[in-house]
Amino acid sequence: MKALIIGCGIGGPATAMALREVGIEAEIFEAYGQGAEDVGSFLNVASNGLSALGVLGAHRQVLAAGIPTPRMVMWSGSGKRLGEVANGLRLDDGTVSHTILRSDLYRIVRDEAEQHGISVSFGKRMVSYEDDGTQVTATFEDGTTAVGDLLIACDGVHSRTRSLLDAQAPKPRYSGLYSFGGIVKDAGVPGEPGVYNMVFGKRAFFGYTVTESGDTWWFANLPRELGDVPEDWKPVLVRAFENDANFSADLIRRSSVDLALPIHDLPPVPVWHRGRVLLTGDAAHATSPSSGQGASLAIEDAVVLARCLRDSDGHEEAFRKFEAERRPRAERVVAYSRTISNSKAAGPVARVFRDLMMPIFLKKSASQESLAWMYRYQAGL
Numbered sequence: 001m002k003a004l005i006i007g008c009g010i011g012g013p014a015t016a017m018a019l020r021e022v023g024i025e026a027e028i029f030e031a032y033g034q035g036a037e038d039v040g041s042f043l044n045v046a047s048n049g050l051s052a053l054g055v056l057g058a059h060r061q062v063l064a065a066g067i068p069t070p071r072m073v074m075w076s077g078s079g080k081r082l083g084e085v086a087n088g089l090r091l092d093d094g095t096v097s098h099t100i101l102r103s104d105l106y107r108i109v110r111d112e113a114e115q116h117g118i119s120v121s122f123g124k125r126m127v128s129y130e131d132d133g134t135q136v137t138a139t140f141e142d143g144t145t146a147v148g149d150l151l152i153a154c155d156g157v158h159s160r161t162r163s164l165l166d167a168q169a170p171k172p173r174y175s176g177l178y179s180f181g182g183i184v185k186d187a188g189v190p191g192e193p194g195v196y197n198m199v200f201g202k203r204a205f206f207g208y209t210v211t212e213s214g215d216t217w218w219f220a221n222l223p224r225e226l227g228d229v230p231e232d233w234k235p236v237l238v239r240a241f242e243n244d245a246n247f248s249a250d251l252i253r254r255s256s257v258d259l260a261l262p263i264h265d266l267p268p269v270p271v272w273h274r275g276r277v278l279l280t281g282d283a284a285h286a287t288s289p290s291s292g293q294g295a296s297l298a299i300e301d302a303v304v305l306a307r308c309l310r311d312s313d314g315h316e317e318a319f320r321k322f323e324a325e326r327r328p329r330a331e332r333v334v335a336y337s338r339t340i341s342n343s344k345a346a347g348p349v350a351r352v353f354r355d356l357m358m359p360i361f362l363k364k365s366a367s368q369e370s371l372a373w374m375y376r377y378q379a380g381l
Contacts, residue, residue: 001309004029004138004148006126007155010105011281011298013113013120015154017056018306020116021381028118029138029146031125031155041181041259042217043289044069045105046097047088049296052303052379059095061108066098067211068194074358077201079245082358087196087292089375097292099196099209099217105295126160131275150315151277152305154298157264159283166271172264175288175341177205177221179263180237182255187216189247199248200354204240205344206248218251221290221344226262233257263288265338268331273319280305285330290344291337293374297330300379307381333374 001024005012008030016026045053045062053059070090074082088097114120125141129151136151153161162169191197191210199206208218222240230236234257241248266286272279281298305322312318346354 001025001150002027002148003150003152004136004146006138006151006153006161007031007159007283008110008120008122009154009156009281009298010109010295011154011302013109013118014053014056014058014299014302015152015280015305016113016118017058017109017116018302018381019152019309020118021056022306022310024150024306024309026118026152027146027148028113028120029124029126029140030120030122031141031160033123041219042099042101042183043105043295044087044097044099044292046292046296046375047091047095048375048377048379049293049299050095050098051091051377052296052299055303055379055381056112056299058109058112061112062100062105063095063098065104065108066100067209067217068096069099069196069209070096070194072196072198075197075199075246076355076358077199077203077244077246078355080355082200082355086371086375089372126155129161129164129277131277133275136276149276153277153279153283154281155283157266157282157286159279161277162269162279162283165274165277165279166269169269169271170267172266172286174226175263175265175338176223177263177288177341177344178224179219179221179261179289180233180257180259181217181219182252182257184216184218184251184254186214187251187254188214189216189251191216199244199246200344200346200358201241201244201248203243204237206241206244206246208248208251216251218248218255220248220252221263221341223344229260233260263341265334265341272323272327276315278305278319278322285327285334287330287334287337288341289337290340291333291374293333293337297333300377301326303379303381310381329377336374 003026005028008028019026129138193212205221265288280301308318308321
């Protein structure tokens with residue numbers, strides 16, 4: 001059996017590696033003409049995602065390239081400490097959630113896939129596919145084609161495959177937030193290494209963590225109308241944070257602010273598979289980054305899909321099993337993450353209510369078991 005993997009982000013190489021583990025050949029096709037070595041800022045790989053990477057033998061490289069970030073402390077824009085929650089739960093071997101440059105995570109999983117003999121073709125933007133019942137033929141923008149037994153979509157929140165699979169599929173929904181991030185060397189910012197400080201500011205949301213070496217990794221979520229893009233984002237961000245009781249505005253002044261990404265997620269997608277074609281990762285259940293689970297869910301999908309294909313009588317049964325196991329979990333994470341995103345984009349009245357209620361909410365969430373449904377999931381082969 002051969003699978004055509006559409007997309008070479010995080011999920012594509014992970015899926016190809018997982019399929020190879022169960023004896024299924026995979027080939028990856030990426031729309032862009034080069035890799036994503038310089039794309040994006042940094043992201044969280046939660047303990048459940050690291051557990052899934054461990055199944056593929058790729059977790060050690062991620063641990064080495066990332067920084068451990070097991071805890072989050074929440075603050076108001078006025079400087080009040082609201083409470084603390086875990087950022088993932090410690091695995092049996094002591095592993096905790098890590099923060100890693102997106103480019104490093106991409107490079108690790110792509111290189112690992114290529115070392116396993118998996119082919120990656122760039123500049124292959126799929127424009128259509130044909131499923132004749134016995135095989136799938138993908139046609140790319142450059143006029144070339146590829147033939148396989150299965151087509152697995154790992155092409156993200158703006159998935160072309162999703163719209164081809166179901167013309168009525170829901171469109172990505174804008175969260176109301178633009179995302180920014182940066183790293184300031186030797187910033188001199190006080191803070192315990194490995195702790196995320198999350199600030200619900202008066203106008204926007206700010207998060208940062210300090211590394212052992214003294215660098216500060218920061219990100220910001222700014223409420224903004226979609227498409228309202230200024231010539232220069234830096235002064236806009238500085239104004240958003242300059243009245244908060246912290247050093248967020250100063251950190252932004254010292255940073256390069258070149259990349260602004262509108263945050264989208266997906267409402268429930270009715271059709272995950274049809275015939276020999278399946279959606280996975282953000283193509284099926286994109287979540288906002290507020291839960292820190294996007295990459296982890298994609299890696300979990302890869303492992304579960306491989307197991308379902310190995311243990312089923314044919315791809316149709318495997319796809320049904322995959323959806324039955326993954327849909328409830330993924331949609332719960334998307335909903336959880338959207339609730340957090342909504343609190344970041346709160347208006348003046350909602351902000352007051354949020355800051356009053358947040359300590360109560362955090363006390364209820366402080367118990368590790370309250371988050372066990374998200375972090376203790378085991379995606380084993």
